[in-house]
Amino acid sequence: MAKIFAVTIILIAIGSAIPILMHTWTLPQDISVHGPLIDEQYSDTMAEAGISFLASQFLLAFFIWKFSHPQPGAKIRNFPGGAMGLVIAAFLLVGTEVLALGVFGAKAWASVYFTPPAANAMPVQVQASQFAFYFRYPGPDGKFGPLHPELISEANQNFFGLDTTHDPDSKDDIVTAEMAIPVNREVHLLMHSKDLGHSFFVPELRVQQDFVPGLDLSVHFTATKVGKYEIVCTQLCGLGHYNMKAYLEVKSPEDFDSWLKQQAAMQ
Amino acid sequence: MHDMSAHVAPHGAPTSFIRKHVFSLDHKVIGKQYYGLALVAVFAGMVLSWLMRIHLGWTNFAIPGLHFLSANGAPGNVMTPEYYLQLMTMHGTIMVFFVLTTAPFAAFGNFFLPIQVGAEDMPFPHFNMMSFWVTFVAFLVLVSSFFVSDGPTLGGWTQYAPLSAIGAIAGPGQGLGVVLWATSIALFCVGQLLGALNFITTTLDMRTKGMSLMRLPLSAWAWFITSVMGLTAFSVLMPACILLILDHMAGTSFFVSSNLVINDQLQSAHSGGSTLLWQHLFWFFGHPEVYIAIVPGLGIVSHVLITNMRRPMLSHRVLIYSFGALAVLSYMVYGHHMFVSGMNPYSSLAFSFPTLIITIPSTVIVLIWLGSLYGSKLRINTASLFALGFISMFISGGISGFFLAQPSIDIMLHATYFVVGHFHLVMAVAAIFGIFAGTYFWFPKMTGRMMHEGMGKLHFWLTFVGAYCIFMPFHYLGIAGNVRRYQAFVDDYLQPLIPVHRFITVAALLTGLAQFIFLYNLIHSRFKGAPAPDNPWEATSLEWTTATPPPHDNFAGKLPVVYHDPYQYGIESSSGDYVMQNSPERIKTAYDEK
Numbered sequence: 107m108a109k110i111f112a113v114t115i116i117l118i119a120i121g122s123a124i125p126i127l128m129h130t131w132t133l134p135q136d137i138s139v140h141g142p143l144i145d146e147q148y149s150d151t152m153a154e155a156g157i158s159f160l161a162s163q164f165l166l167a168f169f170i171w172k173f174s175h176p177q178p179g180a181k182i183r184n185f186p187g188g189a190m191g192l193v194i195a196a197f198l199l200v201g202t203e204v205l206a207l208g209v210f211g212a213k214a215w216a217s218v219y220f221t222p223p224a225a226n227a228m229p230v231q232v233q234a235s236q237f238a239f240y241f242r243y244p245g246p247d248g249k250f251g252p253l254h255p256e257l258i259s260e261a262n263q264n265f266f267g268l269d270t271t272h273d274p275d276s277k278d279d280i281v282t283a284e285m286a287i288p289v290n291r292e293v294h295l296l297m298h299s300k301d302l303g304h305s306f307f308v309p310e311l312r313v314q315q316d317f318v319p320g321l322d323l324s325v326h327f328t329a330t331k332v333g334k335y336e337i338v339c340t341q342l343c344g345l346g347h348y349n350m351k352a353y354l355e356v357k358s359p360e361d362f363d364s365w366l367k368q369q370a371a372m373q
Numbered sequence: 374m375h376d377m378s379a380h381v382a383p384h385g386a387p388t389s390f391i392r393k394h395v396f397s398l399d400h401k402v403i404g405k406q407y408y409g410l411a412l413v414a415v416f417a418g419m420v421l422s423w424l425m426r427i428h429l430g431w432t433n434f435a436i437p438g439l440h441f442l443s444a445n446g447a448p449g450n451v452m453t454p455e456y457y458l459q460l461m462t463m464h465g466t467i468m469v470f471f472v473l474t475t476a477p478f479a480a481f482g483n484f485f486l487p488i489q490v491g492a493e494d495m496p497f498p499h500f501n502m503m504s505f506w507v508t509f510v511a512f513l514v515l516v517s518s519f520f521v522s523d524g525p526t527l528g529g530w531t532q533y534a535p536l537s538a539i540g541a542i543a544g545p546g547q548g549l550g551v552v553l554w555a556t557s558i559a560l561f562c563v564g565q566l567l568g569a570l571n572f573i574t575t576t577l578d579m580r581t582k583g584m585s586l587m588r589l590p591l592s593a594w595a596w597f598i599t600s601v602m603g604l605t606a607f608s609v610l611m612p613a614c615i616l617l618i619l620d621h622m623a624g625t626s627f628f629v630s631s632n633l634v635i636n637d638q639l640q641s642a643h644s645g646g647s648t649l650l651w652q653h654l655f656w657f658f659g660h661p662e663v664y665i666a667i668v669p670g671l672g673i674v675s676h677v678l679i680t681n682m683r684r685p686m687l688s689h690r691v692l693i694y695s696f697g698a699l700a701v702l703s704y705m706v707y708g709h710h711m712f713v714s715g716m717n718p719y720s721s722l723a724f725s726f727p728t729l730i731i732t733i734p735s736t737v738i739v740l741i742w743l744g745s746l747y748g749s750k751l752r753i754n755t756a757s758l759f760a761l762g763f764i765s766m767f768i769s770g771g772i773s774g775f776f777l778a779q780p781s782i783d784i785m786l787h788a789t790y791f792v793v794g795h796f797h798l799v800m801a802v803a804a805i806f807g808i809f810a811g812t813y814f815w816f817p818k819m820t821g822r823m824m825h826e827g828m829g830k831l832h833f834w835l836t837f838v839g840a841y842c843i844f845m846p847f848h849y850l851g852i853a854g855n856v857r858r859y860q861a862f863v864d865d866y867l868q869p870l871i872p873v874h875r876f877i878t879v880a881a882l883l884t885g886l887a888q889f890i891f892l893y894n895l896i897h898s899r900f901k902g903a904p905a906p907d908n909p910w911e912a913t914s915l916e917w918t919t920a921t922p923p924p925h926d927n928f929a930g931k932l933p934v935v936y937h938d939p940y941q942y943g944i945e946s947s948s949g950d951y952v953m954q955n956s957p958e959r960i961k962t963a964y965d966e967k
Contacts, residue, residue: 107830108753114838115765122769122845131849133785134866144781151782155775162739162768169746170761173682176750182684182943183748189688192740200736204729207779212722214781219718236543236635255632256639267634301635302536302543303648305713305788309854309866314784318715319535319648320630336864340788340856342529343536344544345455348859 108174223326234304237346251276398498404484411476430878457860458527465530477669491581508564526550534628562611572600583935595672610658670807681757682749685940728778755829770799791851822902839884
């Protein structure tokens with residue numbers, strides 16, 4: 107039975123690795139400037155974790171196979187190098203591995219979070235609510251008007267609580283149900299939740315960031331490929347959480363300009 | 374080390390049924406009660422997972438009889454979106470608290486820690502009894518939420534605010550359901566704190582003559598370390614739950630910020646709270662909780678393996694220090710649950726490095742196990758199969774932690790099924806393999822009867838292969854971007870992944886069915902199993918030196934004296950290749966570090 111068990115462990119280990127090696131399921135395509143660093147970090151981690159996984163499982167299987175049927179009168183033997191050798195190996199191998207992953211991973215993280223958006227980054231505000239995203243563009247004046255929570259109303263389609271009567275900056279703000287951005291231009295996404303915790307996740311954009319009620323956050327990114335992508339919520343926000351989504355359209359600058367004009371006309 | 378008789382609140386052997394089996398002061402009965410509670414909870418949690426899995430595979434499938442559980446939640450026997458989330462929340466809460474915490478720690482620890490240290494009971498038997506009964510009431514309170522107006526809370530076992538704190542307006546179960554959830558968990562914390570107090574004092578003050586700390590078995594060390602973690606972790610969660618209840622009942626705003634607009638209504642009753650505060654409090658408990666679930670398993674599996682390898686571990690001390698390192702580091706890593714939460718991004722790196730470093734003691738533990746297997750005389754039985762299976766699961770589940778420890782990769786994998794696969798393998802499946810290993814190993818001592826080995830091995834094979842079929846594909850789903858906590862997959866990019874979900878559902882149903890083999894074996898063997906000898910596995914620690922099952926005071930009035938380290942195997946002695954801890958026989962050859 108021990109030998110069957112050992113073979114089973116090896117088959118499971120190999121079977122688990124095959125979909126990874128065959129790229130049956132992979133990270134979605136990357137369409138961001140900062141994404142390659144994250145993807146490289148992911149690939150390096152997969153290589154190191156994969157080798158550790160296979161080596162450990164194979165060793166476990168091999169020892170089960172070899173030491174479960176001892177010869178009569180066989181003596182207990184100690185692993186060469188004993189416990190201290192293994193502890194040193196763990197510190198050196200895994201210590202080096204995690205240090206390398208940590209340092210290089212920090213670089214990838216810093217590329218997303220430790221750099222401010224460029225001065226000419228295009229501001230877009232996203233409002234999260236049960237169970238929809240709404241987007242706001244500042245209009246020709248380049249300024250967002252203030253939010254008035256007491257004016258927020260789905261019924262009146264005032265999703266951001268804008269007071270266009272009294273706030274001059276709000277007058278030209280453009281509110282949309284879908285997000286469009288120009289390709290190869292940095293976007294500064296200002297995040298606000300009107301009700302609960304939500305999240306903004308676009309797998310292809312390599313962006314995931316929670317909305318925190320009471321705390322306005324922002325992320326910035328540059329999309330590099332024209333196309334239509336899904337924005338999904340990853341923070342449990344209630345019964346319609348699974349259906350909280352919007353589309354992100356990455357457009358050529360010309361198409362984006364005409365789209366924005368079209369949206370402005372519809373306000 | 375003391376003569377412990379002076380320290381136990383005296384209580385004679387009970388005579389009435391109530392005092393013997395219900396409100397018992399005997400740590401062994403309390404251990405069995407915890408085990409029974411965990412058994413009920415684990416099957417309840419498993420059935421909930423079946424319902425969830427069926428729904429995820431075939432969203433509009435009518436599950437016969439489901440409307441009996443909730444007419445509103447399953448009209449026409451088809452689960453509503455909110456009911457899926459409610460069942461999911463209850464599955465997670467029941468499993469994490471009432472199975473993974475109670476079975477390996479409170480059940481086995483209660484039964485065996487006093488015996489392994491050579492004591493006649495724990496020092497505070499009334500606290501011990503109270504610990505179980507408070508936990509039992511906590512379970513009833515949680516389950517009662519199934520039967521209140523709009524059902525249990527749907528906020529997930531993590532109960533993030535403000536969804537959990539704002540009240541019924543946020544959705545079904547978010548009013549009374551949350552209050553019952555928080556009350557249950559606060560009560561659970563009280564039970565675990567009382568238990569931790571007993572475990573710590575038992576280990577430190579109740580050891581019999583000759584039982585130095587380093588002579589404690591690894592299982593006892595694991596329970597001791599876990600109880601220290603429990604003391605600090607549950608004492609943070611309990612007040613957090615009380616604050617959450619106050620937000621509901623007393624108009625406070627600990628976790629609710631100002632100016633929230635829900636259903637077009639400005640929530641003017643609340644202002645000024647912090648939604649991230651809940652996450653900090655919860656995960657300060659939540660991450661140590663992972664180790665509260667798994668460290669007892671590390672100890673139990675080591676204990677079972679040593680007996681079946683017929684040799685001590687390469688280093689007793691290194692394993693103990695590694696368990697301790699896991700415990701200490703577990704408090705420094707909790708922020709890795711919050712990399713994309715809006716927490717200061719610099720602190721993400723501060724939490725990332727300890728998370729990566731925690732792989733070092735984990736690796737040391739695995740390497741010591743593997744190095745000890747080398748050159749051993751491995752006996753294959755159901756207990757050792759589950760212990761070896763634990764190692765395989767612990768490796769598989771632990772390694773995916775490399776990914777989630779790094780904030781940059783977490784951007785892609787956070788809140789996906791990759792996380793679900795990771796924590797199920799390392800925290801749930803591995804811990805449950807530890808519970809199975811402990812059950813098959815200690816059942817003879819607990820009941821006086823042997824479990825059926827054939828059924829045990831069948832149970833093992835189906836569970837081992839089945840668990841991998843369920844939980845390994847979760848990682849692939851996560852890599853492909855499949856978000857967790859969705860009741861249906863409506864996004865375009867998730868459509869190709871639905872067949873994988875269906876495969877997982879079938880695997881979960883079959884693996885779940887296999888657990889009934891275990892249940893049958895457990896119940897049948899309890900009454901009809903072959904009588905167990907006092908030491909069926911030729912083991913060395915003190916639980917095997919006493920009668921089977923042990924008498925009320927564990928050692929029939931004569932406390933043992935300990936002469937040896939706990940694992941004297943692979944030697945030449947009058948009894949064979951081992952010497953028991955209480956044997957004064959001199960040892961000719963030992964394989965422990967010296």
